[in-house]
Amino acid sequence: MTFPSKATHQQTRAHNAALVLRALYDFGPISRADVARLSGLTRTTVGDVVGVLIDDGLAREIGRGPSTGGKAPILLELIDGARHVIALDLGEFVFRAALMDLRGQVQRTIERPVTGVSGDEAVDVVHELIDELATGSRETLLGIGVGTPGIVDAATGTIRSAVNLNWQDLPLADILRARHGVPVQVANDSRAAALAIELFSGRRSTNLVAVKVGRGIGAGVLLGGELFHGDGFGAGEIGHVVVDDDGAECRCGRFGCLETVASSRAILLRTTEAANEQPDSPLGRRLAASGELTLDDVQVALDAGDETTRRIVVAAGRFLGRMLAGVIGVLDVERIVLHGSVAELGDVWLDAVRDEAHRRALRLLAGDVVIERAAPIGDLVLLGASAVVLTAELGLSVGR
Amino acid sequence: MTFPSKATHQQTRAHNAALVLRALYDFGPISRADVARLSGLTRTTVGDVVGVLIDDGLAREIGRGPSTGGKAPILLELIDGARHVIALDLGEFVFRAALMDLRGQVQRTIERPVTGVSGDEAVDVVHELIDELATGSRETLLGIGVGTPGIVDAATGTIRSAVNLNWQDLPLADILRARHGVPVQVANDSRAAALAIELFSGRRSTNLVAVKVGRGIGAGVLLGGELFHGDGFGAGEIGHVVVDDDGAECRCGRFGCLETVASSRAILLRTTEAANEQPDSPLGRRLAASGELTLDDVQVALDAGDETTRRIVVAAGRFLGRMLAGVIGVLDVERIVLHGSVAELGDVWLDAVRDEAHRRALRLLAGDVVIERAAPIGDLVLLGASAVVLTAELGLSVGR
DNA sequence: TGCCTTTGTCAAGTATCTGGACGAACTCCC
């Protein structure tokens, strides 16, 4: 029963200002006249907005560009270091934090192991990380972005539940804002990563699904250039959809979730089984040597052409592809990007995903879908955490 | 590489005007002051907009309401018959057309069988239907809305392909607009139906998936109060996602699509098989008598407690539920509405759908999801075709 | 009856986009 909100002049201005900023961001160096052509705004308006951006230190003139038959244009560029963002990735075993500029260029990274840490103690670790990075860049600090597993109410910045940290309904954004005095954005890690791909991979898609396949499986759904959260902030939580009728128990309590068959855990479980059955195989010897298999071991076995490993990896990929076929059917997105540790496994896995997704989705739609690995632009969760801040504060991924 | 478009004063005005109109639509009779409170607009702005609405004949004052301690408010209401819409449902066997008012109240309905009709001939039938309904209501005609199966480019009103009518890349909106001189909207039938449920069922959901389960299966995806089309206008085309590994051939050419196991065709195919195997069963006798089974026969057998029929219907429902679990995982919508001939089968089917969807979706998400049959508000495709026009012309389902 | 509240409108003010005009700066061609 919520009623849509009214439109105001400020919103109009904010939208158009974001448009100009984005033109500089994506197409700079660029002249005012070109920004006007690109955005449809008048030169007058663009000039006005640019004036504000220059006053704010966000943009600068860098001299004349080539003439096209008239007065040479004054080229403008965004000042990448004009603002900074502190981005955090609250991983399962380690909290990582980075100080980044407007382009997602990392200035400094620090991290703390958090095994055994939980509750208020974990919040204190977050504070420490921020304090350490904030020293010396308080003036330019645009905001703090947090990427974390679990269900996150992005509107209020409340973490609904993060099992391993024993956080429940923690208003992390409020807590951090109160202590550090800058805007704070909190987002689910997979969703943040999706925004990072949109903002930093040099290629804009209005609609995009980015699937993180690691120990867990989660997707970020970007529709119309904006993150889609769903009614309960659970959009993209595909890891716990049941896909295997006689599957194993999942950490969520049910059986046969996608995670139990397609995550890194699933692959390692199965390769370990195989290694135990065949102690003389390469994987068997690797297991005996180290006591535990890792995805690197799987990669090595895969590269060596081990058939059992290949079958396991392909099976995992096919399960994911099956899920993606459903995603394509429901959303008809033109681009699905895969990332996370499992996505690093290479073409054996990727081809399995693609093949299964294409075989199962309506040809008319699937023909256009690009399923690809994320470009190696860095830690996507960290980048995403900063992308969320950039989007919220500067409107760097405006839709429409 | 398309750049978002600029914001203007006119858009601001249009948005706010739509807000006022919607307040009248959803909450009327209502005073200007209450509209202001509801929308957040100032009384001044609301008064201004209402003035225009009254001038346009869209609203009227209907006297004073009860005072709450001050001057009694002047109540306003929408004039339901102020405008009319011609809605068309281009069904597989019959084209149906209706003249409706702003509330979706049907003034007149006509139809033409179109078996064997295709190409330009079919377009002529559309023209005829419109001409017949338009006589006498030219002045109040707001627009024409068309609901049709197949892939439709809703932005341009072009039908990409409608197999049975032999239409390919037909710019139907342009054709109808040229001939009849009013705005035309064309939409996929399932998507149109979703908008009808949103607009006419008396209950607003920002996010909603409406699945039409009949001879075909398709969904309309409503996100943020607006229809989501997908990059290739194929969002919601879940009927041709492969769900059955050793399934039968589908009319789309592949094997095991959702339609081959969950549509009315699938149910009738299976019950007919069963009837042939057991000629003495109720269904067997029914088949022998009429030569062909219908969903009504299935309904009768179901009501009579026939176990074979029940199993077939439940199996069909479970396949759909499985797909819905995926939808819930991807979108986390709070409400999924089912309609179409199969959805009329009753609780045996609905319970199977619900049970399977809930069992397979993440508990946290699935717990909140309501899966329900559409309220019996009329022909959803016709209503939807008109809803698309009302949305486009009056902004009756504004988001944000 | 007098005071308070609420409604609807008016007038002045403000923010922001629009469109025309103009000087500055550059190219091209004679």
Added chain:
DNA sequence: GGGAGTTCGTCCAGATACTTGACAAAGGCA
């Protein structure tokens, strides 16, 4: 080298639409 034409950036007047404050009309309450 100079004039014509083009393009850029800005200025200014004008238009649009929201905001704010004020006020009369209309009602309740004591």
